[in-house]
Amino acid sequence: MxxxxxxxxxxxxxxxxxxxxxxxxxxxxxxxxxxxxxxxxxxxxxxxxxxxxxxxxxxxxxxxxxxxxxxxxxxxxxxxxxxxxxxxxxxxxxxxxxxxxxxxxxxxxxxxxxxxxxxxxxxxxxxxxxxxxxxxxxxxxxxxxxxxxxxxxxxxxxFMPNRSLEHHLFSTTSTLPWKTRLEIMLGAAEGLAYLHEGLEVKVIYRDFKSSNVLLDENFKPKLSDFGLAREGPTGDRTHVSTAVVGTFGYAAPEYVETGHLTIQSDIWTFGVVLYEVLTGRRTVERNRPTLEQKLLDWVKQFPPDSKRFSMIIDPRLRNNYSPSAARKVGKLADSCLNKNAKERPTMSQVVESLKQAIQDSGEGSSSVSKSPLTSSSRSSGRRSKKV
Missing domain, CATH: 3.30.200.20 (Phosphorylase Kinase; domain 1)
Structure with missing residues (x-):
């Protein structure tokens, strides 16, 4: 060979x-x-x-x-x-x-x-x-x-020794602390902002999901799996036309419907993962009651401004979170999930919003030290169903 x-x-x-x-x-x-x-x-x-x-x-x-x-x-x-x-x-x-x-x-x-x-x-x-x-x-x-x-x-x-955000949200009995969740999402947002705005050419990641957010020994997040990444539109073009690929439950609706891929497609998927972080639920869970199987449909019943919003927060947090910060994150997620792609925030704006939520959650936003979390079950690492 x-x-x-x-x-x-x-x-x-x-x-x-x-x-x-x-x-x-x-x-x-x-x-x-x-x-x-x-x-x-x-x-x-x-x-x-x-x-x-x-x-x-x-x-x-x-x-x-x-x-x-x-x-x-x-x-x-x-x-x-x-x-x-x-x-x-x-x-x-x-x-x-x-x-x-x-x-x-x-x-x-x-x-x-x-x-x-x-x-x-x-x-x-x-x-x-x-x-x-x-x-x-x-x-x-x-x-x-x-x-x-x-x-x-x-x-x-x-090598990323602490596996993925998906693993810690869904595949262990340990609980990922509130502030750690926000700092992981902040780091992921900074990575996406770099792809969108920090290079000579815009890069659309196209496969943002919790399983692709890997964690190092200090729980610092790093985006992985760039197999579906594409260059963004140049000149007077508004989008890139592609075959619709990605992971079921994450892809932006306008991309699924038309095959038109834009930077805003990544913003939508970021909003989906924000709700996974808030609720501790996967984007699709077929073993739940019909009205709760699709995460985005379920959370619509609990707007961030309502008194019922706290009902969707991951119960494993046991109230160890900032309610005001959680509402800000919920509103941020909703803005990322705006059906009008042009009205979604930029990743730089998302970064600033998350920094504010972290500040609201406690003193400063220092990086996470080595986590006491233990992995009691093995993550399969399998890809989710493709759209």
Whole structure:
């Protein structure tokens, strides 16, 4: 089996490696053809593939054998997640210079039979190869192998020991404290604000959900899984037209109905997760009474300005939360869920609102120290149903 880079071979010593880079480069341009500049004569932001070319040297290219060894042959005992894309394993790799202690990483091994998986893999390499923010997961490197056993596509990320926001909201008996919840959402909002406003090109994340908000050893959040990310509209375009993909219960209604993707689509999904954080309920729970199965339909009965609003707050918090801050978060969620996409707040405005809610919840908004939370049950890490 032979490993090769996406665009060029960074390892001069591997003379026998496949030189399929031009094919992958052309494919990446094709995949993003609807997103690149509409006219070469007009000034336009550079595309993600163009920006990636400047930074691809920062990513480490692994051999397949290196990653096999890192996971003890992709041992099932080291599997920490699984979904339609494939499996994620905890592993250890040697430092680039070969010196020092092994580095703990998360290794995503894509399903070898998934054509969509390859496109998502390529998108993750390109987007995560360009972005740089403390609230976005770091991509360390990748491996792309064509061999007798088929095509292998792998990604190597920094390891996030406290799993995901989803895990702590729904899959443990421990309770995620109120202020910790808000600080996690603030960090996630700052990551989204960077994607929307902090780059040369706008990036639509398109897959914001609690399972994609990973937590480090200090419960600092980082957005992961950029396989569905797209460049935002440029020039005089108002949207990007795409096939409707994402996770059931999270996608913005105008996107589901028309396939028109905008920055505001991310704002809607953020509002959904805000209500998950407030209520401790998943966006869809089929085991509940009919009127309570869909989270957004249920919370409409309890407006933030009403006396009944406290009835939707996660009972596991046992009143250990700020009622005034909770109402502010509820109002913020409602504004994110405005049916008129143009009237939703920007992520920068969301960030400021969450900072105020944290301030209302106690003294300051210092980062969370190592949490005493324990994980009493294992999260499956499976993807939710696709729309």
């Amino acid at each position: 032979k490993c090769f880079s996406i665009f060029k071979d960074k390892s001069k010593s591997k003379k026998r490696e496949s030189s399929s880079a031009p094919e992958l480069r052309n494919q990446s341009k094709s995949d993003n053809s609807a997103l690149t500049r509409t006219s070469r004569s007009l000034p336009s932001p550079r595309s993600i593939p163009e920006l990636y070319k400047e930074k691809e040297h920062n990513l480490r290219v692994f051999s397949f054998q290196e990653l096999r060894d890192a996971t003890n042959g992709f041992n099932r005992m080291l599997k920490i997640g699984e979904g339609g894309f494939g499996s994620v394993y905890k592993g250890t790799i040697k430092p680039l210079d070969g010196q020092g202690e092994p580095i703990v990483v998360a290794i995503k091994k894509l399903n070898t039979h998934s054509l969509q998986g390859h496109k998502e893999w390529l998108a993750e390499v390109q987007f995560l190869g360009v972005v740089n923010h403390p609230n976005l997961v770091k991509l360390i490197g990748y491996c792309s192998v064509d061999g007798e056993r088929g095509i292998q596509r792998l990604l190597v990320y920094e």
